[in-house]
Structures are given as C-alpha cells and as structure tokens.
Amino acid sequence: MGTRDVLVFVLLSILSASALSDLVILKCDRRIDLRTHIVRVSTSLKVENIGPAGVSEFLLTVPNFQAQNLAYLTASSYEGHGKSKGSVVNLSANLVQRDGMPPDITLYSVSLPKELGKGESLTFDILSVFTHSLKPFPEEITQADIQLVVYQDGAYYLSPYEVKVQSLSVQVPSPRVEFYTKLPNAKVVESEIKYGPYDNLPPFSFSPIIVHFENNRPFAVVKKLVREIEISHWGNVQVTEHYCLVHGGARNKGGFSRIEYQARPDIRGAASFRHLTARLPPRAHSIYYRDQIGNISTSNLWADSRKTELRIEPRYPLFGGWKTDFTIGYGLPLQDFLFESEGKFVLNFSFGCPIDEVVIDNLLVKVVLPEGSKDMFAHVPFDTNQREEVKFSHLDFFGRPVVVLEKENVVPEHNQHFQVYYKFNCLSMLQEPLMLISGFFLFFIACIVFKHMDISISKSSSAYIAKLQWDEVQAALQNVHNIINRCIAVEEKLGASLHELSRTGDVQACKTARKAADGLLKELLKELKPTLAFLQSSSQASQIWPKVDELVAKEKEKQERLMMKHSTVVDGYEKRSNGRDIANRVVTHDQRLAVLNQEVDELLDFIDQI
Ligand SMILES: *[C@@H]1O[C@H](CO)[C@@H](O)[C@H](O)[C@H]1NC(C)=O
Numbered sequence: 034m035g036t037r038d039v040l041v042f043v044l045l046s047i048l049s050a051s052a053l054s055d056l057v058i059l060k061c062d063r064r065i066d067l068r069t070h071i072v073r074v075s076t077s078l079k080v081e082n083i084g085p086a087g088v089s090e091f092l093l094t095v096p097n098f099q100a101q102n103l104a105y106l107t108a109s110s111y112e113g114h115g116k117s118k119g120s121v122v123n124l125s126a127n128l129v130q131r132d133g134m135p136p137d138i139t140l141y142s143v144s145l146p147k148e149l150g151k152g153e154s155l156t157f158d159i160l161s162v163f164t165h166s167l168k169p170f171p172e173e174i175t176q177a178d179i180q181l182v183v184y185q186d187g188a189y190y191l192s193p194y195e196v197k198v199q200s201l202s203v204q205v206p207s208p209r210v211e212f213y214t215k216l217p218n219a220k221v222v223e224s225e226i227k228y229g230p231y232d233n234l235p236p237f238s239f240s241p242i243i244v245h246f247e248n249n250r251p252f253a254v255v256k257k258l259v260r261e262i263e264i265s266h267w268g269n270v271q272v273t274e275h276y277c278l279v280h281g282g283a284r285n286k287g288g289f290s291r292i293e294y295q296a297r298p299d300i301r302g303a304a305s306f307r308h309l310t311a312r313l314p315p316r317a318h319s320i321y322y323r324d325q326i327g328n329i330s331t332s333n334l335w336a337d338s339r340k341t342e343l344r345i346e347p348r349y350p351l352f353g354g355w356k357t358d359f360t361i362g363y364g365l366p367l368q369d370f371l372f373e374s375e376g377k378f379v380l381n382f383s384f385g386c387p388i389d390e391v392v393i394d395n396l397l398v399k400v401v402l403p404e405g406s407k408d409m410f411a412h413v414p415f416d417t418n419q420r421e422e423v424k425f426s427h428l429d430f431f432g433r434p435v436v437v438l439e440k441e442n443v444v445p446e447h448n449q450h451f452q453v454y455y456k457f458n459c460l461s462m463l464q465e466p467l468m469l470i471s472g473f474f475l476f477f478i479a480c481i482v483f484k485h486m487d488i489s490i491s492k493s494s495s496a497y498i499a500k501l502q503w504d505e506v507q508a509a510l511q512n513v514h515n516i517i518n519r520c521i522a523v524e525e526k527l528g529a530s531l532h533e534l535s536r537t538g539d540v541q542a543c544k545t546a547r548k549a550a551d552g553l554l555k556e557l558l559k560e561l562k563p564t565l566a567f568l569q570s571s572s573q574a575s576q577i578w579p580k581v582d583e584l585v586a587k588e589k590e591k592q593e594r595l596m597m598k599h600s601t602v603v604d605g606y607e608k609r610s611n612g613r614d615i616a617n618r619v620v621t622h623d624q625r626l627a628v629l630n631q632e633v634d635e636l637l638d639f640i641d642q643i
Pocket residue numbers: 319320321323327328
C-alpha cells in the first residue's frame with residue numbers, strides 16, 4: 034500500500050470535485066494522536082450554511098485505505114453556547130453511498146441536531162479511532178533496537194466542502210522523529226508536528242503526508258478474545274476471559290537472550306513488553322490468571338473501593354510477532370450488575386476488554402443466562418452481530434440460553450455498558466429441581482463430613498514425611514535450575530568468543546575457548562546426573578519429571594548446535610571464506626538456536642513456578 038494508493042486517490046479526487054451542498058467549513062482543527070499503537074483523530078469543525086435551503090446532514094469522508102482500519106467513529110455537538118456551558122449531544126454517523134463520489138472514499142452521514150438555516154452555523158467534534166495503522170519500519174528489529182513506525186495521512190482535512198481555515202497537529206510519543214513530509218507551514222515542536230494554517234482550500238483537496246517516528250509503546254493486539262459472563266441467581270456473576278495476545282509491532286529477529294535482558298537494562302528490549310494491567314470492576318473476587326502450563330502466581334493485584342487492578346505478567350517478555358494465550362477469571366457480586374425493571378431482569382455490564390490500550394481483532398461476548406430464562410435481547414450502543422446459543426453444564430436439564438455478541442476491530446472506546454434483558458421466574462425454577470437439590474444437599478453434607486475426616490487424618494506423620502519429600506524435590510529442582518543457568522553463562526561466553534574472532538581474527542584463541550567451554554559443559558551435565566536420577570525415581574516428582582527431562586534434552590541439543598555453529602564459523606575463518614558465506618552456513622543453526630533458547634527459557638520458568 035502507501036504512496037501509490039494515495040496518488041491514485043488524489044487524481045480521482047480532482048476529477049470529481051463537484052460542490053456537494055451549500056455548506057462550508059469555516060474552521061477545522063485536527064489532532065492526530067500517535068502516542069500509542071491506536072491512532073485517534075479528533076476533529077473540531079465549525080460549519081456554516083451559505084445556501085438558501087436548510088441542511089440537516091453533514092458528510093464525513095474517509096479514504097478507503099484508512100476506512101478499512103476505522104474501528105470507532107462518533108460525532109458530538111454542544112447544546113447552548115460554548116463547550117463549557119452546553120451539554121454534549123451525540124450525533125449518529127452512518128455509512129452511506131452517494132453518486133458522483135470518488136470510488137476511493139468511504140462516506141459517513143452525520144445527522145445534525147437541528148436543521149441549519151441560511152447563514153446559520155454549528156460547531157461539532159468528531160472522534161475517529163483507527164487500528165493497525167502504524168506500520169513498523171523496519172519490519173524486523175533485534176532485541177536491542179528501538180521500534181520505528183510509519184504513519185500516513187493527508188495534511189488537509191479531506192472533505193466534500195470548501196474549508197476556509199484549517200490546521201493539523203500530529204502528536205508522537207517522543208521528539209525522536211526520523212522523517213516527516215515537509216510542506217509549507219510545517220514544523221516540529223517537541224513531540225508535535227504542526228501543519229498549517231492553510232486557507233481557502235477547495236473540496237477534496239488532499240496532500241499526502243508521511244511521519245516516521247519512534248514508538249515503543251506495547252503493541253498489544255488480541256487476535257481473539259472470548260468473554261464469558263455467566264449469571265447465577267444465587268448471587269454471583271462469573272467472568273472468564275480467554276485471550277490470544279500477540280505483539281503486533283516490528284518482528285523480533287535474532288532470537289532472545291534472557292541473560293542480556295536481565296543483566297543489561299539498556300538492552301532490555303525497548304520495543305518488548307513485560308506486563309499489562311487489567312482494570313476489573315470493584316469487588317471482584319476469586320481472581321485467577323493462568324496459561325497452558327498452569328496458574329501464574331507472579332501476577333499482582335491491587336484493589337480499592339473503585340477498582341481492582343490485576344497485573345498480567347506472561348512467563349516471558351513479548352517481542353514483536355510473539356504470542357501468548359492466557360485466561361483470566363473473576364467473580365462479581367450479582368447485585369452490582371443485575372437490576373429488575375418492568376418485570377424483566379437487566380444485566381448492565383461493560384462490553385470491551387479490561388486491559389489498557391489493546392486492540393481486539395475479534396471479540397466474542399457470551400452472556401450465559403440462568404436455565405429457564407426467556408424473551409432475552411441485548412442492547413449495545415454500537416453495531417454487533419448477535420445470536421443465541423445453548424450451554425450445558427452438569428446440573429442442567431434444558432441447557433442455559435446464551436446471548437452471543439460478536440464484534441471485530443474493538444478498541445478501548447468500545448468499553449461501554451451494554452444491557453441484556455430477560456425474563457426469569459425464580460419460583461418455577463425452584464419447584465422442579467427441589468428434589469434434586471435436596472438430594473445433592475445430602476450428598477454435599479456427606480462430602481463435607483468426609484473431607485473433614487480426611488483433613489484430621491492428614492495431620493498425622495505421613496503428611497509430615499510427604500512434606501519433607503516435597504522439600505527435597507524442590508531443592509533438586511533448584512539445583513537443576515542453577516546448573517542450567519551456569520551452562521547458559523558458559524554458552525554466552527562461547528558466543529562472545531565468536532565476536533572476538535570477528536574482531537581479532539585469532540582462530541587459535543577461539544579454538545581454545547571452545548575446548549574450555551566444551552569441557553565445562555560436559556562437567557556441568559555430569560554434575561546434573563545424580564539430581565536427575567533422584568527426580569526420576571521420586572514419586573513426588575512424577576508430574577514434573579517429564580518437563581525436567583525435556584529441559585535437559587533441549588539444553589543438550591542447544592549445546593550440540595552451539596558447538597556445530599562454532600566450529601563452522603571457525604572453519605570458515607581458517608579457510609578465509611567471506612563473511613556472507615559463513616553467515617549462510619550457520620543460518621539454520623541460528624534459527625534452531627533461537628527456538629531452543631526460548632523453549633529452555635519457558636521450561637526454566639515453569640520449574641520456577643513450582
Ligand atoms: C489456579 O487457581 C485457581 C483459583 O485460585 C484454582 O481454582 C485452580 O485450581 C488453580 N489451578 C491450578 C492448576 O493450580
């Protein structure tokens with residue numbers, strides 16, 4: 034995409050620049066906020082009707098190359114005079130088609146709060162939010178690099194109406210701007226690029242601009258989020274959210290070194306992110322956060338009367354292109370979200386994702402109603418696909434009705450409240466299962482009694498012995514971790530010897546370094562043997578042993594690879610091959626090593642969690 038689209042677009046626009054109605058824009062101030070990975074364009078317009086007839090609609094134009102990423106669009110005006118005094122009126126903006134418009138433009142129609150008579154004027158604001166509009170350039174960076182991105186737009190407000198005076202301000206996260214399109218009246222002031230003022234531009238004026246700048250904010254993109262909100266009339270709302278999160282920024286190349294990441298803050302990976310914050314409703318309880326391996330206990334939780342904050346910290350930092358899947362779950366008091374109105378129940382809940390500044394490519398909100406609910410419908414303040422499903426859990430006769438809301442391209446602006454209305458008769462619900470419930474009740478009593486017996490027995494000495502054994506297992510795991518860490522340190526040194534070689538060309542020194550490393554690694558693996566034998570034979574460690582075994586296998590493979598890579602490089606130097614040849618010969622090793630590094634890291638983290 035890019036400049037070519039824009040150029041074609043400009044030509045077409047000029048061809049069809051016919052005046053659309055008798056509106057003119059007296060003043061237009063545009064502000065493009067590029068400080069995160071979500072692009073927000075706020076436009077403030079003062080419009081006047083200079084024709085004889087009344088006008089009740091205003092047309093917004095968005096170039097197609099932007100319209101495909103448009104996630105959110107609102108227009109609002111102020112009743113009364115001045116922003117401070119008046120109250121906000123939201124205007125609806127709808128997709129429309131009109132003859133005689135350039136094909137590269139998407140049109141939205143905004144209905145004005147009242148018809149504009151001859152000579153009357155109106156001020157209103159438009160907010161448009163775009164996703165996936167900052168293109169990483171370069172597309173691939175290493176762990177130590179900062180991330181640079183490109184944004185494209187027009188310097189003039191694209192409009193079917195004449196614009197008398199206009200200006201544009203582009204806000205970037207830091208003063209580090211690599212490039213911006215230099216037009217007359219363009220300047221950079223700290224982290225802001227200003228264009229304008231420009232006077233008296235005819236309809237459809239367009240002048241492409243490009244901004245290339247540093248942006249290291251977390252490019253957190255949720256490919257898919259399924260939010261399940263399950264209502265229980267026993268007093269609880271259970272929320273379960275499954276995330277498939279990816280770092281949508283410049284792809285990471287050259288693998289990841291945790292040692293470097295931890296030891297050298299300057300090479301921490303400016304473009305990576307380590308954690309995100311989820312803002313849950315107040316009074317959330319039983320909060321958990323887990324991934325495929327299990328619960329993640331390093332996450333932190335803060336709570337006060339207004340909110341609950343959960344810090345989501347994946348097992349490894351996310352670099353460009355990396356993914357992680359996880360689930361968070363929490364319970365909420367039903368009375369905070371469910372109301373009764375006109376014989377119906379109303380669930381009033383927030384729609385979007387509780388995590389800060391994420392883009393969701395595909396969001397499914399599933400509201401699971403109690404069994405026996407009927408006449409349900411949802412009211413959402415924006416367009417969604419709606420359907421119904423049935424969910425069965427063990428105690429259900431007919432299944433629970435589920436209202437499913439689906440939306441693509443969701444941004445934080447969509448975190449608005451939506452309502453699900455339904456009818457549900459608590460009494461009729463109770464009659465039938467009463468027998469069943471009493472049956473279960475007896476069963477649970479029996480269970481509880483049994484459990485208490487179990488607990489009293491477990492305080493005997495066998496539990497004590499089990500605990501001692503478990504302590505031993507943990508000590509062994511700690512030992513494995515230490516030895517592998519020492520291996521990693523040796524491997525890093527070996528890697529450093531190759532850098533030294535490229536600097537000094539001293540083949541002999543490099544060979545000596547390899548021999549020393551080889552000896553050290555062999556010794557370390559030998560040292561590991563008794564611990565491994567213990568873990569393999571311990572019944573307490575039977576769950577963990579496969580992971581430890583896998584870790585050691587991966588570590589061995591990694592060492593072999595490193596040795597192969599090392600000798601290939603040294604060989605190349607000895608035979609005086611050129612640098613590119615050598616690089617080509619080790620590329621498969623490098624790729625495998627990057628994968629192995631990550632796998633070993635993950636397994637180490639897994640062991641840490643135990
Ligand atoms: C994870 O934590 C939740 C809530 O604390 C708990 O119910 C669940 O059993 C735990 N799962 C594992 C695998 O430890």
